[in-house]
Amino acid sequence: MKSSDGNRIRLQPMWRKVAYGGRQSGYDDNYTDESFLEEMVMNANVVKRDLLKVMIDSVSISQYLCIVALVVSTWILTLNLDIDECTLLKLDVGLLLVGFSVLLLTTCPFSLKLLTKYVLNISFFISGLYVLAPIYHTLTRSISSDSIWALAVSLLLVHLFLHDYSGSTIRPPGALNNPKLTSNISLNASIVTSVLVASRLPSRLHVFAIMLFSLQVFLFAPLITFCVKKYHFRLHLLFSFALMAVALSVTYQLHRMFFTVLLALLVFVSIVCPYWLIRIQEYKFEINGPWDEAKLCFDITE
């Protein structure tokens, strides 16, 4: 049997990987050559990830978690009337000044025009908020507090889940691409949460102060941290660790449970998740070959 096979191969033309010319004599249509699948490439584009790098990259997430934890702590303190409205207003002004100075220091082409534009916008924003404060104050009076807290917590979770951790929803001047839909949803969820929390406060000035505070943080903190990160990475790390320390100490004094949750979350985000990602990398399996759709090597500008 073997020898007759050998004869056949010698007598007959070589099998070719072509579709034309009808059935190749001596070979069935289901003939499978050794060249079958030889053009297949496996795992050509898999990126080897480094644990340390992934952990450092995850700092951005931990940092934002801490910012949100600090905002929530402030809310709780204000609701318990541990902070009065004057302190809160001083805090607002302080944050505004710090934020401005960071923005001006880190964005290089500093211009007076841009500054006046910012100042004008913010003064409009603040006066609008002040006018609307009485409405926010009575907005949810007919809704029970339980519903408000449940809604606030779930919206905050939505906010954290959909937040754009890699960039900033509020774009620095001159940014190219527009923010994604999910990050906009996230921003809106955080603003609604602020309104809900503010509506449970005793006075109009309280409402104004807390709204201003929350909006400042939710709108501009991502922008500030983004600018810091772009400016200097070491500074970003330093800033993040300082924030983490502050957030942990504040929550520790506030509530043990809150502290434990935050700590667990930070450990999970910055240690467990990176390790997990590295572990599941080995299951990554990519197949490429001539059947893949060709990629265009130039940009399509519509």
Added chain:
Amino acid sequence: MDGQGTKHRILMVSDFFFPNFGGVESHIYYLSQCLLKLGHKVVVMTHAYGNRSGVRYVTNGLKVYYVPWRPFLMQNTLPTLFLTFPIVRTIIIREKISVVHGHQAFSTLCHEALMHARTMGYKVVFTDHSLYGFADAGSIHMNKVLQFTLADIDQAICVSHTSKENTVLRSGISPEKVFMVPNAVDTAMFTPSPKRLSCDEIVIVVISRLVYRKGADLLVEVIPEVCRLFPKVRFIVGGDGPKRVRLEEMREKFSLQDRVEMLGAVPHAQVRSVLISGHIFLNSSLTEAFCIAILEAASCGLLTVSTRVGGVPEVLPDDMIVLAEPAPGDMVRAVKKAIDMLPGIDPQIMHLRMKKLYSWDDVAKRTEIVYDRAMQFPTTNLLDRLPRYLTCGSWAGKLFCLVMIINYLLWRLLEFLQPAEGIEEVPDIGPLHAHLGSKNDFCEAQEK
């Protein structure tokens, strides 16, 4: 071989059939015609198109069932898994079918009909006409569906060797079960123009849907560059699609209105008349399992320039096609090479070569062998077949088994409610040409 010489009774199933037009549609049509010529019985089953619903007869008494299911997305019927069973069963019994042949991996009707046919114990053959990647969510889903259908198939057919490799990888079936039977071209319909075009002005023809996958963006880069390098080249672009705007913008931007003619959608009947007005056919697809358009162009005597993607390199001998990487620079180089080759190309000789290289008659004979092989497989019962589904994946395998068990129970219920004896069988009227004695029908014309 046992099965050789027996006449099969074949049911072709696909969502894609005339009046829709494309590679799959013409494949089914021409294959059915030639199988009828070989003495088999062929019935086509597809979904209703507009008010074209019910049973129709097309050329040579090919019977087409337009099943009254409405397409919901891209000419596909809504996937319902079990709801098509009664009508599939009735058609199979009425027409005394022996082999069910499904076409195209993203036709839901095809997958459902094959599943029902397997449950009823019929032989099934599947033809895959397209290529799929492995990375995006859509492909992963499609590949799982394909794995389900192919897990218990008798034979599969692919239209090119690249497509065979792709199908084997996607579905995990043994390569021995997959046959390579290419598409063909109706050379009697695509003849070159009787008098040779002068080479004073070179006309490059593009006929394709103007969409991303067909490489319309490549055309936007290539056409101005070719026009700049070769002052005597003119383009004719046939086809419509979302990228047409970009081509027209390009034409405005480089002031090529007098050198790039945009025809819009070209009906299939007029493709030849467009093709024969040109010297070179340009195909810029980014993915292609076979590409019948190249065959049509070559049959009209045009030299083809194409991207080297999918199964395209297998389609024509090297002296009839110039291949290029899907990048503008390389495409322009290939067009230049083609223009240099042009004086040595005789469309009539090209046409005669194409006649030898491709015929639907040959395709039908090769498909017949696949049916013969399928018939040799022993009939298996449900319990023998379930393990084949179990190997499809830890979760998917169990799910597939469950679907098959429910389908089996449904079949028993249908047998009880509407016994097979109660379904009237259709008398065979035989192929029409036997009665009419027509001489110039399609397959004979090809043999000439």
